[in-house]
Amino acid sequence: MSSSTTPSVLLNTGVQMPLLGLGTYKLTGPEDVYRAVDAALDAGYRAFDSATVYRNEADVGRALRELLHKHGLTREDVFITSKLGPKDQGERAMDGALHSLSQLDLGYIDLYLIHWPGTQGMDVTDHRNPGNRAQSWAALEELHAQGKLKAIGVSNYTPAHMKDLMKSCKIPPAVLQVEFHPQLCQTELKSVCDEYGVCFQSYSSLGKGELTAHPVVMEVAKNSKRTPAQVLLRWAVQQGVPVLPKSSNPDRIKDNARIFDFTLSDTDMDRLSALDSGHKYCWDASQVV
Template identity: 85%
Template structure:
């Protein structure tokens, strides 16, 4: 597949792969190493981490060791990481610099504010908006220095996203949120489209629950593919980048095959009709 069909161009003008390896719960240098090795072999060129995953250093080391094996250099991969909620606000500079140091790859392609709230504060605390603004100003500063090539947010609601868009100097390049057929995030996607923000999915399999949904299983059987492939294809066929996580080499390889088939319009409609607004992951809607 050509890069034009397997990537999306951000508002920075830089392409970001539609498929990346999520590393949530990938712990320990050995597990990270073998997952990255399997992903690079299968054609993955994007890797998603976060300060709270505590694997940034392991990911950076694995990439530095493995890129030469596949004839690749640092510029061939797209690295995503995120500011931890404990560093929201005044500690944002220290948190972001720590991520840069842990990864030790020279720069981060995309750095996100992981959560609209602040660790240690109740969700309704009115300091949260100010802390978000301080964090964003820090990310803008590091973006201007070239240390963060693109900046964005994760788990923002429509209200949080509009607040940021109205006040920022550098617009967010990406919004990363939970997205799957049971949670289509229609309003967030509309706002992202209106303001040129790339909408990126996590938890595309509904924390594993959706692979046993009867409709998903039926579509998979008809397409002669796995339910996981169907769910990932449903997203990328709408231009939504995905970040499936796995430490299983076979599944990592299978998940890379989502560009080998196309879902019919009827299949897409049946899957989209599953939307019921259900969140499997954390819910940011109460964060002030």
């Protein structure tokens, strides 16, 4: 798929997805996006994660179209993820996904996710939510069959949401993207993904940056002669979990890519995993029916 040496994981579609991608949440404006994408490509990133609600799909697509040639790459060398907005859940899903395809303007999307199990403007306990999710999934399946979405998946789903989807889907999800870090080890969700052959992918690996100041993380980093961010990202990829660190700082983007040339000891891995407290820094989908 890519000329990059960045390790990858095999999806159930038969396609390789890089273990490292650039998260673009809060990257806004063509100049910031261009600078970040340029730095990421230079540092060896070959995956980029966007979403309808990030409002930067057009800027991400434009930056890649302009920069791929500069870095000696083609469209096929990069893996692009985007996500269906909660406002488009249900009957608007087809239009929402087609809008993402149009905004990115890269021919196809490598991975497209349902961003949230609920529907914008609808209470989390509203019993129309499951039907809307099913309708969204059917639209994604149709676009997958057409080759416009090379792989489809979900984000922020709970074990119950995953089990419901697996009962009704024609095409199983390739990826579940959720919050994952030492304070939120997501053991049950990972087990469900393993059972169904779904790739478990991490976002917010740094706990919105707060975990980089945790004493245990800082101590492991000092002993490893690495940054706390590198340690947190390494903790995930060493378990085979793809990560999507986000940054607009070119130096930090480069630093975050240096996670494949060292290994954490079993002791350090265990120390970090022992921080698990079920703490979420981001949103909680557990109440969405």
